[in-house]
Amino acid sequence: MSTYPDDRFYTKSHEWVRVEGATGTIGITDHAQQELGEVVFVDLPDVGELFDAGQEFGTIESVKAVSEVFLPIAGEVVEVNKTLVDEPGAVNEDPYGDGWLVKLKVTSDGDMAGLLSAAAYEKFVEEEAKG
Amino acid sequence: MSEPTGLPPLRTPLFERHRALGGKLVPFGGWEMPVQYSGLTEEHVAVRTRAGLFDVSHMGEIRVRGPRALEVVQKLTTNDASTLLDGRIQYSAFLYEKGTFVDDLLTYKIADDDYLLVVNAGNTPKDVAWAKQAAVDGGSVEDESGKWAQIAVQGPRSAEILQPLVDVELAPIGYYHFRHGKVAGVPSIVSRTGYTGEYGFEVYCPPEAAVEIWDAILASGTPHGLIPAGLGARDTLRLEAKMALYGNDIDDTTTPWEADLGWIVKMKKGEFIGRSALERQKAAGLSRKLVGFEVTGRGIARHGYPLKTESGPGIVTSGTQTPTVGKPIGLAYVPLAASAIGTQLEIDIRGRGVAAVVVPTPFYKRPTA
Numbered sequence: 001m002s003t004y005p006d007d008r009f010y011t012k013s014h015e016w017v018r019v020e021g022a023t024g025t026i027g028i029t030d031h032a033q034q035e036l037g038e039v040v041f042v043d044l045p046d047v048g049e050l051f052d053a054g055q056e057f058g059t060i061e062s063v064k065a066v067s068e069v070f071l072p073i074a075g076e077v078v079e080v081n082k083t084l085v086d087e088p089g090a091v092n093e094d095p096y097g098d099g100w101l102v103k104l105k106v107t108s109d110g111d112m113a114g115l116l117s118a119a120a121y122e123k124f125v126e127e128e129a130k131g
Numbered sequence: 132m133s134e135p136t137g138l139p140p141l142r143t144p145l146f147e148r149h150r151a152l153g154g155k156l157v158p159f160g161g162w163e164m165p166v167q168y169s170g171l172t173e174e175h176v177a178v179r180t181r182a183g184l185f186d187v188s189h190m191g192e193i194r195v196r197g198p199r200a201l202e203v204v205q206k207l208t209t210n211d212a213s214t215l216l217d218g219r220i221q222y223s224a225f226l227y228e229k230g231t232f233v234d235d236l237l238t239y240k241i242a243d244d245d246y247l248l249v250v251n252a253g254n255t256p257k258d259v260a261w262a263k264q265a266a267v268d269g270g271s272v273e274d275e276s277g278k279w280a281q282i283a284v285q286g287p288r289s290a291e292i293l294q295p296l297v298d299v300e301l302a303p304i305g306y307y308h309f310r311h312g313k314v315a316g317v318p319s320i321v322s323r324t325g326y327t328g329e330y331g332f333e334v335y336c337p338p339e340a341a342v343e344i345w346d347a348i349l350a351s352g353t354p355h356g357l358i359p360a361g362l363g364a365r366d367t368l369r370l371e372a373k374m375a376l377y378g379n380d381i382d383d384t385t386t387p388w389e390a391d392l393g394w395i396v397k398m399k400k401g402e403f404i405g406r407s408a409l410e411r412q413k414a415a416g417l418s419r420k421l422v423g424f425e426v427t428g429r430g431i432a433r434h435g436y437p438l439k440t441e442s443g444p445g446i447v448t449s450g451t452q453t454p455t456v457g458k459p460i461g462l463a464y465v466p467l468a469a470s471a472i473g474t475q476l477e478i479d480i481r482g483r484g485v486a487a488v489v490v491p492t493p494f495y496k497r498p499t500a
Binding site: 038059 | 171172363367429430433452
Protein backbone atom coordinates (compact mmCIF):
# COMPACT_ATOMS: atom_id res chain seq x y z
CA MET A 1 0.00 0.00 0.00
CA SER A 2 1.39 3.34 -0.96
CA THR A 3 0.74 6.26 1.31
CA TYR A 4 0.01 9.75 0.07
CA PRO A 5 1.69 12.99 1.16
CA ASP A 6 -0.58 14.81 3.61
CA ASP A 7 0.56 18.34 2.62
CA ARG A 8 -1.99 18.42 -0.21
CA PHE A 9 -5.52 17.54 -1.26
CA TYR A 10 -6.78 14.92 -3.70
CA THR A 11 -9.61 14.32 -6.17
CA LYS A 12 -11.57 11.21 -7.05
CA SER A 13 -10.18 11.61 -10.57
CA HIS A 14 -6.69 11.12 -9.07
CA GLU A 15 -5.17 14.60 -9.20
CA TRP A 16 -3.54 16.38 -6.28
CA VAL A 17 -3.24 20.08 -5.40
CA ARG A 18 -0.84 21.72 -2.99
CA VAL A 19 -1.61 25.31 -2.09
CA GLU A 20 1.07 27.70 -0.90
CA GLY A 21 -0.18 31.24 -0.43
CA ALA A 22 -2.14 32.16 -3.57
CA THR A 23 -0.45 29.49 -5.74
CA GLY A 24 -1.74 25.98 -6.25
CA THR A 25 0.47 23.28 -7.79
CA ILE A 26 -1.33 20.42 -9.52
CA GLY A 27 -0.25 16.93 -10.50
CA ILE A 28 -1.50 13.36 -10.67
CA THR A 29 -1.16 10.81 -7.90
CA ASP A 30 1.25 7.90 -7.65
CA HIS A 31 -1.74 5.58 -7.99
CA ALA A 32 -2.79 7.35 -11.22
CA GLN A 33 0.66 7.09 -12.80
CA GLN A 34 0.85 3.40 -11.90
CA GLU A 35 -2.50 2.77 -13.55
CA LEU A 36 -1.47 4.70 -16.68
CA GLY A 37 1.91 3.05 -17.12
CA GLU A 38 4.75 4.70 -18.98
CA VAL A 39 3.77 8.28 -19.82
CA VAL A 40 4.91 9.32 -23.31
CA PHE A 41 3.13 12.64 -23.96
CA VAL A 42 1.77 15.40 -21.75
CA ASP A 43 -0.42 18.15 -23.21
CA LEU A 44 -0.93 21.18 -21.00
CA PRO A 45 -2.76 24.51 -21.33
CA ASP A 46 -1.16 27.89 -22.02
CA VAL A 47 -0.18 30.32 -19.32
CA GLY A 48 -3.00 32.80 -18.76
CA GLU A 49 -5.85 30.37 -19.38
CA LEU A 50 -8.66 30.40 -16.82
CA PHE A 51 -10.32 27.27 -15.55
CA ASP A 52 -13.14 26.31 -13.23
CA ALA A 53 -12.76 23.60 -10.65
CA GLY A 54 -13.43 20.21 -12.22
CA GLN A 55 -12.63 21.41 -15.73
CA GLU A 56 -10.39 19.40 -18.04
CA PHE A 57 -7.07 21.22 -18.49
CA GLY A 58 -4.90 18.73 -20.35
CA THR A 59 -4.20 15.16 -21.33
CA ILE A 60 -1.65 12.61 -20.27
CA GLU A 61 -0.92 9.87 -22.73
CA SER A 62 0.70 6.56 -21.94
CA VAL A 63 1.41 3.64 -24.24
CA LYS A 64 -1.85 2.12 -23.03
CA ALA A 65 -4.29 5.00 -22.93
CA VAL A 66 -5.10 8.68 -23.07
CA SER A 67 -6.29 10.21 -19.84
CA GLU A 68 -7.77 13.66 -19.32
CA VAL A 69 -6.72 15.58 -16.26
CA PHE A 70 -9.11 17.80 -14.31
CA LEU A 71 -8.39 20.77 -12.11
CA PRO A 72 -9.09 20.24 -8.42
CA ILE A 73 -9.66 23.99 -7.93
CA ALA A 74 -10.42 27.05 -10.04
CA GLY A 75 -7.71 29.43 -11.15
CA GLU A 76 -5.53 31.03 -13.77
CA VAL A 77 -2.56 29.10 -15.15
CA VAL A 78 0.65 30.94 -14.19
CA GLU A 79 3.17 28.26 -15.06
CA VAL A 80 3.24 24.92 -16.89
CA ASN A 81 5.88 22.24 -16.42
CA LYS A 82 7.73 22.59 -19.73
CA THR A 83 10.28 19.94 -18.85
CA LEU A 84 7.55 17.32 -19.36
CA VAL A 85 7.64 17.96 -23.12
CA ASP A 86 11.03 16.27 -23.33
CA GLU A 87 10.83 14.20 -20.17
CA PRO A 88 7.23 13.02 -19.74
CA GLY A 89 8.57 10.10 -17.69
CA ALA A 90 8.96 12.49 -14.74
CA VAL A 91 5.23 11.98 -14.16
CA ASN A 92 5.98 8.32 -13.45
CA GLU A 93 9.23 8.81 -11.58
CA ASP A 94 8.26 11.68 -9.32
CA PRO A 95 4.51 12.37 -9.51
CA TYR A 96 4.54 14.57 -6.37
CA GLY A 97 7.70 16.53 -7.24
CA ASP A 98 9.33 16.98 -10.67
CA GLY A 99 6.28 15.47 -12.34
CA TRP A 100 3.95 18.37 -11.41
CA LEU A 101 1.76 19.63 -14.28
CA VAL A 102 0.64 23.24 -13.78
CA LYS A 103 0.68 26.07 -11.24
CA LEU A 104 -2.40 28.20 -10.74
CA LYS A 105 -3.17 31.57 -9.27
CA VAL A 106 -5.97 30.39 -7.06
CA THR A 107 -9.17 32.37 -7.60
CA SER A 108 -11.45 30.52 -5.21
CA ASP A 109 -9.79 31.75 -2.04
CA GLY A 110 -8.29 28.33 -1.41
CA ASP A 111 -11.67 26.65 -1.09
CA MET A 112 -10.90 22.98 -0.64
CA ALA A 113 -14.50 21.87 -0.23
CA GLY A 114 -15.15 18.63 -2.04
CA LEU A 115 -11.49 17.61 -2.09
CA LEU A 116 -10.12 14.61 -0.22
CA SER A 117 -7.48 14.49 2.49
CA ALA A 118 -4.59 12.04 2.02
CA ALA A 119 -6.26 9.53 4.33
CA ALA A 120 -9.64 9.89 2.61
CA TYR A 121 -8.03 9.50 -0.82
CA GLU A 122 -6.15 6.40 0.26
CA LYS A 123 -9.39 4.89 1.48
CA PHE A 124 -11.09 5.84 -1.79
CA VAL A 125 -8.36 4.10 -3.84
CA GLU A 126 -8.66 0.97 -1.70
CA GLU A 127 -12.41 0.86 -2.14
CA GLU A 128 -12.10 1.48 -5.88
CA ALA A 129 -9.70 -1.46 -6.14
CA LYS A 130 -12.26 -3.70 -4.46
CA GLY A 131 -14.73 -2.62 -7.12
CA MET B 132 -11.00 -5.09 -29.25
CA SER B 133 -13.42 -6.77 -26.90
CA GLU B 134 -17.10 -6.90 -27.56
CA PRO B 135 -19.67 -7.03 -24.82
CA THR B 136 -21.49 -10.32 -25.18
CA GLY B 137 -23.76 -10.15 -22.15
CA LEU B 138 -22.28 -13.47 -21.01
CA PRO B 139 -19.88 -13.79 -18.09
CA PRO B 140 -16.30 -13.82 -19.38
CA LEU B 141 -14.58 -17.16 -19.92
CA ARG B 142 -11.47 -18.02 -17.94
CA THR B 143 -8.48 -20.06 -19.07
CA PRO B 144 -7.07 -22.85 -16.88
CA LEU B 145 -4.35 -20.36 -15.88
CA PHE B 146 -6.70 -17.73 -14.45
CA GLU B 147 -5.67 -18.31 -10.83
CA ARG B 148 -2.01 -18.18 -11.83
CA HIS B 149 -2.53 -14.75 -13.42
CA ARG B 150 -4.16 -13.53 -10.25
CA ALA B 151 -1.39 -14.94 -8.06
CA LEU B 152 1.27 -13.35 -10.28
CA GLY B 153 -0.35 -9.92 -9.94
CA GLY B 154 -1.82 -9.88 -13.44
CA LYS B 155 -4.33 -7.12 -14.15
CA LEU B 156 -7.31 -8.95 -15.63
CA VAL B 157 -9.52 -7.37 -18.28
CA PRO B 158 -12.27 -8.56 -20.62
CA PHE B 159 -10.96 -9.50 -24.08
CA GLY B 160 -12.83 -11.29 -26.86
CA GLY B 161 -15.25 -12.83 -24.38
CA TRP B 162 -12.43 -13.88 -22.04
CA GLU B 163 -10.98 -12.50 -18.85
CA MET B 164 -7.25 -12.15 -19.64
CA PRO B 165 -4.18 -10.49 -18.09
CA VAL B 166 -3.40 -7.19 -19.82
CA GLN B 167 -0.17 -6.83 -17.85
CA TYR B 168 1.74 -8.08 -14.81
CA SER B 169 4.84 -6.04 -13.96
CA GLY B 170 4.26 -3.40 -16.66
CA LEU B 171 3.80 -3.22 -20.40
CA THR B 172 7.20 -1.73 -21.20
CA GLU B 173 9.11 -4.12 -18.97
CA GLU B 174 7.27 -7.10 -20.48
CA HIS B 175 7.83 -5.87 -24.04
CA VAL B 176 11.56 -5.37 -23.43
CA ALA B 177 11.83 -8.79 -21.75
CA VAL B 178 10.48 -10.47 -24.89
CA ARG B 179 12.87 -8.57 -27.17
CA THR B 180 15.93 -9.18 -25.02
CA ARG B 181 15.28 -12.33 -22.92
CA ALA B 182 11.88 -14.03 -22.85
CA GLY B 183 8.23 -13.57 -21.98
CA LEU B 184 5.57 -16.13 -21.03
CA PHE B 185 2.06 -15.65 -22.42
CA ASP B 186 -1.19 -17.48 -21.78
CA VAL B 187 -2.90 -17.70 -25.16
CA SER B 188 -5.35 -20.43 -24.22
CA HIS B 189 -8.19 -18.20 -25.33
CA MET B 190 -7.30 -18.87 -28.97
CA GLY B 191 -9.74 -21.16 -30.80
CA GLU B 192 -8.87 -24.50 -32.41
CA ILE B 193 -10.81 -26.15 -35.22
CA ARG B 194 -9.93 -29.71 -36.31
CA VAL B 195 -10.55 -30.83 -39.86
CA ARG B 196 -10.19 -34.59 -40.36
CA GLY B 197 -10.85 -37.36 -42.83
CA PRO B 198 -9.79 -38.43 -46.31
CA ARG B 199 -11.28 -35.22 -47.74
CA ALA B 200 -9.82 -32.92 -45.06
CA LEU B 201 -7.55 -31.10 -47.50
CA GLU B 202 -10.47 -30.36 -49.80
CA VAL B 203 -12.36 -28.74 -46.88
CA VAL B 204 -9.33 -26.68 -45.80
CA GLN B 205 -8.68 -25.56 -49.38
CA LYS B 206 -12.25 -24.39 -49.79
CA LEU B 207 -12.22 -22.49 -46.49
CA THR B 208 -8.81 -20.82 -46.64
CA THR B 209 -6.96 -18.47 -48.97
CA ASN B 210 -3.48 -19.98 -48.75
CA ASP B 211 -2.55 -23.24 -50.53
CA ALA B 212 -2.64 -25.99 -47.89
CA SER B 213 -1.71 -28.60 -50.53
CA THR B 214 1.88 -27.34 -50.37
CA LEU B 215 2.15 -28.11 -46.63
CA LEU B 216 4.25 -31.05 -45.46
CA ASP B 217 3.38 -32.84 -42.19
CA GLY B 218 4.60 -30.69 -39.29
CA ARG B 219 4.36 -27.42 -41.22
CA ILE B 220 2.24 -24.35 -40.57
CA GLN B 221 0.85 -21.66 -42.82
CA TYR B 222 -0.66 -18.23 -42.17
CA SER B 223 -4.03 -18.04 -43.90
CA ALA B 224 -7.52 -16.57 -43.78
CA PHE B 225 -11.22 -17.37 -43.95
CA LEU B 226 -13.05 -14.98 -46.30
CA TYR B 227 -16.69 -14.20 -46.92
CA GLU B 228 -17.99 -14.53 -50.49
CA LYS B 229 -17.50 -10.76 -50.80
CA GLY B 230 -13.77 -11.24 -50.24
CA THR B 231 -13.55 -9.69 -46.77
CA PHE B 232 -12.14 -11.38 -43.66
CA VAL B 233 -14.09 -13.79 -41.50
CA ASP B 234 -10.80 -14.20 -39.62
CA ASP B 235 -7.09 -14.78 -40.03
CA LEU B 236 -5.65 -18.07 -38.81
CA LEU B 237 -2.86 -20.61 -38.76
CA THR B 238 -3.23 -23.93 -40.60
CA TYR B 239 -1.30 -26.82 -39.01
CA LYS B 240 -0.85 -29.93 -41.14
CA ILE B 241 -0.72 -32.89 -38.76
CA ALA B 242 -1.21 -35.54 -41.48
CA ASP B 243 -2.77 -35.87 -44.96
CA ASP B 244 -6.14 -36.41 -43.31
CA ASP B 245 -5.71 -34.17 -40.29
CA TYR B 246 -5.45 -30.35 -40.03
CA LEU B 247 -5.69 -28.01 -37.07
CA LEU B 248 -6.86 -24.43 -37.70
CA VAL B 249 -6.02 -21.91 -34.97
CA VAL B 250 -8.29 -18.86 -34.92
CA ASN B 251 -8.82 -15.69 -32.88
CA ALA B 252 -10.48 -16.04 -29.49
CA GLY B 253 -13.28 -13.53 -30.03
CA ASN B 254 -14.10 -15.02 -33.42
CA THR B 255 -14.16 -18.67 -32.41
CA PRO B 256 -17.95 -19.23 -32.30
CA LYS B 257 -18.36 -17.43 -35.65
CA ASP B 258 -15.42 -19.31 -37.19
CA VAL B 259 -16.64 -22.71 -36.01
CA ALA B 260 -20.08 -22.09 -37.50
CA TRP B 261 -18.46 -20.82 -40.70
CA ALA B 262 -16.12 -23.80 -41.05
CA LYS B 263 -18.83 -26.34 -40.29
CA GLN B 264 -20.72 -25.22 -43.38
CA ALA B 265 -17.85 -26.51 -45.48
CA ALA B 266 -17.78 -29.98 -43.86
CA VAL B 267 -18.38 -32.89 -46.22
CA ASP B 268 -18.67 -36.66 -45.94
CA GLY B 269 -15.07 -37.63 -45.35
CA GLY B 270 -14.05 -34.16 -44.17
CA SER B 271 -15.34 -33.41 -40.67
CA VAL B 272 -15.06 -30.07 -38.85
CA GLU B 273 -14.98 -30.05 -35.04
CA ASP B 274 -14.53 -27.30 -32.47
CA GLU B 275 -11.57 -28.39 -30.34
CA SER B 276 -11.14 -25.07 -28.49
CA GLY B 277 -12.01 -26.73 -25.19
CA LYS B 278 -9.40 -29.44 -25.73
CA TRP B 279 -6.37 -27.18 -25.98
CA ALA B 280 -4.63 -24.74 -23.73
CA GLN B 281 -1.89 -22.69 -25.37
CA ILE B 282 1.20 -21.19 -23.76
CA ALA B 283 3.67 -19.03 -25.68
CA VAL B 284 7.34 -18.61 -24.78
CA GLN B 285 8.72 -15.74 -26.83
CA GLY B 286 12.16 -14.18 -26.88
CA PRO B 287 15.77 -14.95 -27.77
CA ARG B 288 16.22 -17.23 -24.72
CA SER B 289 13.10 -19.33 -25.49
CA ALA B 290 14.90 -22.48 -26.62
CA GLU B 291 17.26 -22.55 -23.63
CA ILE B 292 14.29 -22.16 -21.29
CA LEU B 293 12.01 -24.71 -22.92
CA GLN B 294 14.58 -27.36 -23.96
CA PRO B 295 15.10 -28.92 -20.49
CA LEU B 296 11.34 -29.59 -20.30
CA VAL B 297 10.84 -31.06 -23.76
CA ASP B 298 11.76 -34.45 -25.23
CA VAL B 299 12.30 -33.16 -28.79
CA GLU B 300 15.24 -31.11 -29.96
CA LEU B 301 14.07 -27.50 -30.35
CA ALA B 302 16.98 -25.85 -32.17
CA PRO B 303 16.33 -27.58 -35.53
CA ILE B 304 12.62 -26.65 -35.59
CA GLY B 305 12.27 -24.05 -38.32
CA TYR B 306 9.96 -21.03 -38.31
CA TYR B 307 6.36 -22.16 -38.92
CA HIS B 308 7.25 -25.80 -38.22
CA PHE B 309 5.94 -27.90 -35.31
CA ARG B 310 6.67 -31.20 -33.54
CA HIS B 311 4.72 -33.52 -31.31
CA GLY B 312 6.52 -34.00 -28.02
CA LYS B 313 6.17 -34.19 -24.28
CA VAL B 314 6.40 -30.93 -22.35
CA ALA B 315 6.94 -31.54 -18.62
CA GLY B 316 5.94 -35.13 -19.40
CA VAL B 317 2.64 -34.19 -21.05
CA PRO B 318 1.97 -34.97 -24.74
CA SER B 319 1.79 -31.59 -26.52
CA ILE B 320 2.46 -29.77 -29.78
CA VAL B 321 5.52 -27.52 -29.83
CA SER B 322 5.26 -24.89 -32.56
CA ARG B 323 7.89 -22.38 -33.74
CA THR B 324 5.35 -19.58 -34.03
CA GLY B 325 4.25 -16.50 -32.15
CA TYR B 326 2.64 -13.10 -32.32
CA THR B 327 5.62 -10.99 -31.31
CA GLY B 328 8.03 -10.98 -34.26
CA GLU B 329 10.56 -12.60 -31.93
CA TYR B 330 12.14 -16.07 -31.83
CA GLY B 331 9.95 -18.36 -29.78
CA PHE B 332 7.58 -21.26 -29.35
CA GLU B 333 3.92 -21.94 -28.68
CA VAL B 334 2.95 -25.03 -26.70
CA TYR B 335 -0.46 -26.61 -27.27
CA CYS B 336 -1.34 -28.86 -24.35
CA PRO B 337 -4.40 -30.37 -22.65
CA PRO B 338 -6.10 -27.75 -20.41
CA GLU B 339 -5.70 -29.96 -17.34
CA ALA B 340 -1.89 -29.82 -17.78
CA ALA B 341 -1.68 -26.08 -18.41
CA VAL B 342 -0.88 -25.04 -14.83
CA GLU B 343 1.83 -27.68 -14.49
CA ILE B 344 3.46 -26.67 -17.80
CA TRP B 345 3.15 -22.94 -17.07
CA ASP B 346 4.82 -23.43 -13.66
CA ALA B 347 7.58 -25.55 -15.17
CA ILE B 348 8.37 -22.96 -17.86
CA LEU B 349 8.28 -20.12 -15.34
CA ALA B 350 10.68 -22.00 -13.05
CA SER B 351 13.02 -22.87 -15.90
CA GLY B 352 12.84 -19.38 -17.37
CA THR B 353 13.17 -17.17 -14.31
CA PRO B 354 16.99 -17.60 -14.13
CA HIS B 355 17.08 -16.53 -17.82
CA GLY B 356 15.09 -13.38 -17.13
CA LEU B 357 11.73 -14.70 -18.38
CA ILE B 358 8.71 -12.89 -16.97
CA PRO B 359 4.98 -13.38 -17.54
CA ALA B 360 3.62 -10.98 -20.17
CA GLY B 361 0.10 -9.82 -20.93
CA LEU B 362 -2.07 -8.68 -23.79
CA GLY B 363 -0.69 -5.14 -23.64
CA ALA B 364 2.84 -6.22 -24.51
CA ARG B 365 1.48 -8.75 -26.99
CA ASP B 366 -0.19 -5.87 -28.84
CA THR B 367 2.85 -3.57 -28.96
CA LEU B 368 5.10 -6.50 -29.96
CA ARG B 369 2.83 -7.65 -32.77
CA LEU B 370 2.42 -4.12 -34.06
CA GLU B 371 6.19 -3.59 -34.27
CA ALA B 372 6.34 -6.79 -36.33
CA LYS B 373 3.36 -5.57 -38.42
CA MET B 374 1.26 -8.61 -37.63
CA ALA B 375 -2.39 -7.86 -38.32
CA LEU B 376 -4.94 -7.80 -35.50
CA TYR B 377 -8.48 -8.87 -36.41
CA GLY B 378 -10.93 -6.18 -35.34
CA ASN B 379 -8.27 -3.49 -35.78
CA ASP B 380 -6.36 -3.89 -39.05
CA ILE B 381 -8.54 -6.49 -40.74
CA ASP B 382 -12.24 -7.25 -40.45
CA ASP B 383 -15.35 -8.05 -42.45
CA THR B 384 -15.00 -4.80 -44.44
CA THR B 385 -11.42 -5.32 -45.64
CA THR B 386 -9.87 -7.73 -48.15
CA PRO B 387 -6.41 -9.36 -48.17
CA TRP B 388 -5.37 -7.16 -51.12
CA GLU B 389 -6.21 -4.01 -49.15
CA ALA B 390 -4.56 -5.35 -45.98
CA ASP B 391 -1.26 -5.98 -47.82
CA LEU B 392 -1.77 -9.70 -47.20
CA GLY B 393 -1.80 -10.75 -50.85
CA TRP B 394 0.97 -13.23 -50.02
CA ILE B 395 -1.47 -15.47 -48.13
CA VAL B 396 -3.81 -15.63 -51.12
CA LYS B 397 -2.99 -18.29 -53.74
CA MET B 398 -5.34 -17.66 -56.65
CA LYS B 399 -3.76 -20.51 -58.67
CA LYS B 400 -4.73 -23.20 -56.17
CA GLY B 401 -8.31 -23.27 -57.45
CA GLU B 402 -11.65 -22.42 -55.92
CA PHE B 403 -12.02 -21.09 -52.37
CA ILE B 404 -14.68 -19.00 -50.67
CA GLY B 405 -14.17 -15.34 -51.59
CA ARG B 406 -12.00 -16.01 -54.64
CA SER B 407 -14.35 -14.48 -57.24
CA ALA B 408 -14.66 -11.26 -55.25
CA LEU B 409 -10.89 -11.03 -54.95
CA GLU B 410 -10.55 -11.59 -58.68
CA ARG B 411 -13.02 -8.77 -59.34
CA GLN B 412 -11.27 -6.42 -56.93
CA LYS B 413 -7.91 -7.15 -58.52
CA ALA B 414 -9.32 -6.44 -61.99
CA ALA B 415 -11.04 -3.24 -60.86
CA GLY B 416 -8.00 -2.05 -58.95
CA LEU B 417 -7.61 -1.19 -55.29
CA SER B 418 -8.82 2.10 -53.84
CA ARG B 419 -7.03 1.83 -50.49
CA LYS B 420 -4.19 0.03 -48.81
CA LEU B 421 -2.91 -0.66 -45.30
CA VAL B 422 0.37 1.14 -44.65
CA GLY B 423 2.71 1.70 -41.75
CA PHE B 424 3.22 5.24 -40.48
CA GLU B 425 5.33 7.10 -38.00
CA VAL B 426 3.96 10.15 -36.21
CA THR B 427 6.39 13.04 -36.67
CA GLY B 428 4.35 15.45 -34.53
CA ARG B 429 3.28 14.90 -30.92
CA GLY B 430 0.85 12.23 -29.82
CA ILE B 431 -0.17 8.64 -30.36
CA ALA B 432 -2.54 7.95 -33.24
CA ARG B 433 -4.93 5.24 -32.07
CA HIS B 434 -7.44 2.84 -33.61
CA GLY B 435 -10.27 4.70 -35.36
CA TYR B 436 -8.63 8.12 -35.61
CA PRO B 437 -9.38 9.75 -39.01
CA LEU B 438 -6.61 11.06 -41.23
CA LYS B 439 -6.21 13.27 -44.30
CA THR B 440 -3.94 12.92 -47.31
CA GLU B 441 -3.65 14.91 -50.55
CA SER B 442 -5.50 12.04 -52.21
CA GLY B 443 -8.36 11.84 -49.73
CA PRO B 444 -9.22 10.57 -46.25
CA GLY B 445 -8.06 7.46 -44.45
CA ILE B 446 -8.28 5.84 -41.04
CA VAL B 447 -5.87 4.60 -38.38
CA THR B 448 -6.34 0.92 -37.52
CA SER B 449 -3.65 0.44 -34.85
CA GLY B 450 -1.28 2.79 -33.11
CA THR B 451 0.98 2.94 -30.12
CA GLN B 452 4.35 4.13 -28.96
CA THR B 453 6.58 1.13 -28.73
CA PRO B 454 9.45 0.61 -26.34
CA THR B 455 11.77 -0.80 -29.03
CA VAL B 456 11.13 1.75 -31.77
CA GLY B 457 10.72 4.58 -29.26
CA LYS B 458 8.43 6.62 -31.53
CA PRO B 459 4.68 6.63 -32.11
CA ILE B 460 3.92 4.20 -34.94
CA GLY B 461 0.84 2.63 -36.41
CA LEU B 462 -1.08 1.18 -39.31
CA ALA B 463 -3.70 2.96 -41.40
CA TYR B 464 -5.83 2.52 -44.48
CA VAL B 465 -4.98 5.28 -46.95
CA PRO B 466 -5.98 5.96 -50.57
CA LEU B 467 -3.78 3.92 -52.91
CA ALA B 468 -2.28 7.13 -54.30
CA ALA B 469 -1.12 8.03 -50.78
CA SER B 470 0.43 4.66 -49.93
CA ALA B 471 4.00 5.26 -51.13
CA ILE B 472 6.81 5.45 -48.57
CA GLY B 473 7.39 9.08 -47.62
CA THR B 474 3.80 10.25 -48.23
CA GLN B 475 2.70 12.87 -45.69
CA LEU B 476 -0.42 12.20 -43.61
CA GLU B 477 -2.29 14.44 -41.23
CA ILE B 478 -3.89 12.47 -38.42
CA ASP B 479 -6.72 13.92 -36.35
CA ILE B 480 -5.60 13.26 -32.78
CA ARG B 481 -8.57 14.35 -30.67
CA GLY B 482 -9.18 17.45 -32.77
CA ARG B 483 -5.55 18.32 -33.47
CA GLY B 484 -4.04 17.77 -36.92
CA VAL B 485 -0.77 15.93 -36.30
CA ALA B 486 1.83 15.18 -38.98
CA ALA B 487 2.77 11.60 -39.85
CA VAL B 488 4.62 9.92 -42.70
CA VAL B 489 4.27 6.55 -44.45
CA VAL B 490 7.26 4.37 -43.56
CA PRO B 491 8.52 0.89 -44.50
CA THR B 492 7.30 -2.06 -42.41
CA PRO B 493 7.84 -4.06 -40.32
CA PHE B 494 8.84 -1.45 -37.75
CA TYR B 495 10.95 -4.07 -36.01
CA LYS B 496 12.84 -6.98 -37.50
CA ARG B 497 14.54 -9.56 -35.32
CA PRO B 498 18.31 -9.39 -35.66
CA THR B 499 19.43 -12.65 -37.27
CA ALA B 500 22.57 -14.25 -35.92
